[in-house]
Amino acid sequence: MKALRIALIGYGRMGKMIERIALERGHTIAVVIDEGAQDGWTRVNGAGVDVAIEFTRPSVAFGNCVRCIDSGVPVVSGTTGWAEELKALRYKVAKEGGAGFCWASNFSIGVNLFMEINRKAAALMRKQPQYLTSITETHHIHKLDAPSGTAITLAEELLGERPDLEGWAVEGEATPGLIPIASIREGEVPGIHTVAYTSEVDSITLTHQAFKREGFALGAVIAAEYMAQHPQSTPTMADILASL
Numbered sequence: 001m002k003a004l005r006i007a008l009i010g011y012g013r014m015g016k017m018i019e020r021i022a023l024e025r026g027h028t029i030a031v032v033i034d035e036g037a038q039d040g041w042t043r044v045n046g047a048g049v050d051v052a053i054e055f056t057r058p059s060v061a062f063g064n065c066v067r068c069i070d071s072g073v074p075v076v077s078g079t080t081g082w083a084e085e086l087k088a089l090r091y092k093v094a095k096e097g098g099a100g101f102c103w104a105s106n107f108s109i110g111v112n113l114f115m116e117i118n119r120k121a122a123a124l125m126r127k128q129p130q131y132l133t134s135i136t137e138t139h140h141i142h143k144l145d146a147p148s149g150t151a152i153t154l155a156e157e158l159l160g161e162r163p164d165l166e167g168w169a170v171e172g173e174a175t176p177g178l179i180p181i182a183s184i185r186e187g188e189v190p191g192i193h194t195v196a197y198t199s200e201v202d203s204i205t206l207t208h209q210a211f212k213r214e215g216f217a218l219g220a221v222i223a224a225e226y227m228a229q230h231p232q233s234t235p236t237m238a239d240i241l242a243s244l
């Protein structure tokens with residue numbers, strides 16, 4: 001893999017972690033752009049930048065990605081919470097072409113592998129209705145949303161393989177045919193997700209447990225390495241992992 005020249009857009013918790021992991025993998029941070037340090041934009045075009053990595057805020061992510069794409073620089077964005085503008089960005093790239101982009105709500109390789117295992121397990125369980133399906137997610141006490149976005153994705157992807165099930169619901173409100181999702185908040189837990197299949201005689205549980213946030217940063221750098229090699233593509237994280 002050739003050493004990349006990366007533009008880092010957003011120099012907060014994720015930006016700093018991405019910088020460390022990118023350097024460890026032999027890449028160079030050619031430009032750093034942050035809220036109070038916008039001059040870097042003038043160098044995104046001229047500094048031989050191969051790829052940009054954007055982890056900022058929902059209100060600015062669309063504009064940042066458009067600036068990269070219009071400069072011919074492919075961009076990896078992990079900023080969450082801008083679903084509507086993201087649709088507009090996908091539309092723009094499909095219509096106008098230019099540099100590509102990769103967005104994922106969760107760049108952790110482990111979570112993306114877990115999602116694949118979840119889809120395969122769900123397909124296997126289609127013919128075993130005696131197993132009741134349930135999901136549990138545990139996170140730190142500061143997390144505001146429940147269920148977590150990852151738990152909802154797990155439920156929706158599982159339902160895609162199980163036309164016999166009707167949907168998901170928060171635990172306590174679930175009725176037969178709905179997958180209950182339980183949310184637990186304790187301490188500083190970075191994130192645990194469990195999908196359980198329970199019959200009268202046994203149970204099968206699949207669990208992903210994050211130990212620290214570095215997993216997201218490593219996944220984003222791996223996505224940037226892919227985008228530098230496929231600068232016009234618009235892959236999902238699953239596409240990138242499948243190509244490794």
Ligand code: NAD
Binds near residue numbers: 011057
């Ligand atoms: P943070 O608040 O620590 O950092 C955000 C940074 O963006 C700050 O340094 C801020 O100054 C900067 N910023 C604000 N406006 C800017 C602008 N116009 N241009 C450039 N920089 C600007 O947040 P964080 O923990 O680093 O998370 C950033 C985003 O990434 C959040 O949306 C978070 O939900 C998301 N996130 C995604 C994943 C994933 O795997 N996809 C993982 C963790 C976090």
